[in-house]
Amino acid sequence: MLSSALHKELSEIKQELLEYRKSIDFLSNSHDDLIKAVERLSSENTQLKKENGSLSSTVLNLSERLNNLEQQLRENNLVLNLVPESRSESLPNLVQQCANFIGHKLNNVDIVHCTRVAKRDKDSKIPRAIVLKIISIKLSASPTPLNIIQVNASTSSAKDEEIRHRTSINYHPVGSNHSAVRSRQSSPNCEVCQKPDIDNVIVNSQHQHVNFVIV
Secondary structure (H helix, E strand, O other): OHHHHHHHHHHHHHHHHHHHHHHHHHHHHHHHHHHHHHHHHHHHHHHHHHHHHHHHHHHHHHHHHHHHHHHHHHOOEEEEEOOOOOOOOOHHHHHHHHHHHOOOOOOHHHEEEEEEOOOOOOOOOOOOOEEEEEOOHHHOOOOOOOOEEEEEOOOOHHHHHHHHHHHOEEEEEOOOOOOEEEEEOOOOOEEEEEOOOOOOEEOOHHHOEEEOOOO
């Protein structure tokens, strides 16, 4: 009787141990599968990093090429600011007047396209800028670099004399509205002086943004 009871209890314990072994084997297999999955993901991540680096390099290269193309498309563009506008104006003729004003010859056939841009502030009294595209920037380029500088001309005669003395600038009035052209004998630069209600602006023609004033 006692032997039968012990045998039955041992059988139950053995069965439990077998269940535990199955569970341990299952966990061990799951652990191995998890390690393999992590290794696979790590390998894929390394590959993705390489591909991402390659794509980043490609994007940078394409961005540089796009920038170069945009610069090439704009290299013959000029922006003319502060040119007075009217409803009956002829932009090609107006552009030619601006070119003549600074001593450059520009024909109608040299002008590919010109238009005025929209105003950001509708209440602004400043004339809209003119965007101009010409056949070649060399057509209107001077033999030496030319800086067109617009300055505030609401200065007294004494101050003008001081500026002329300090910079060796010749002051040539060209109108009755406080506008003038000032040029240096020792430099190819010239300065255009605008009337007092315009703030000081300095524009370099190397950037192809030039301020003109018709007087």
